[in-house]
Amino acid sequence: MEKEKVNELKKVLKKRLNRPMRYYLDACTRCGLCYDTCHAYKGDPRKEYSPVGRAETVRRLYKKYTRPSGFLLPYWGDASKFDETVMERLYEAAWSCTGCRRCMVNCPFAVDTGMMMGVV
16 A cells, blocks of 8 residues: 555544544443444354444554554554555445444443544
8 A cells, every 4th residue: 555545544544543432442331232233243143243243343443553563663563554455345334334223232331433434
């Protein structure tokens, strides 16, 4: 992926990471209570179509480009680097979400995956 495109995407990600978004990215425990309420996941039960899978795609970029561990230890953990594959996953995650927010209603921490996908 072109360097200038990557830099532009990093700026957009940092600009849109507001306080609620950071909370949602940090609060998700990946418990899976949201799976059964998601229309996209019910229609195509692949992990990347679940609310947890969508949030995980964004969370990995968040860790890589906004957390100190992403800068200091870039190859340790599950942080993702911007490349074509990650961008495809991000695009697919964002457009597979209907934004109904049923996942938020069933989440014990009220993580709003629909809002996260709207920001992306």
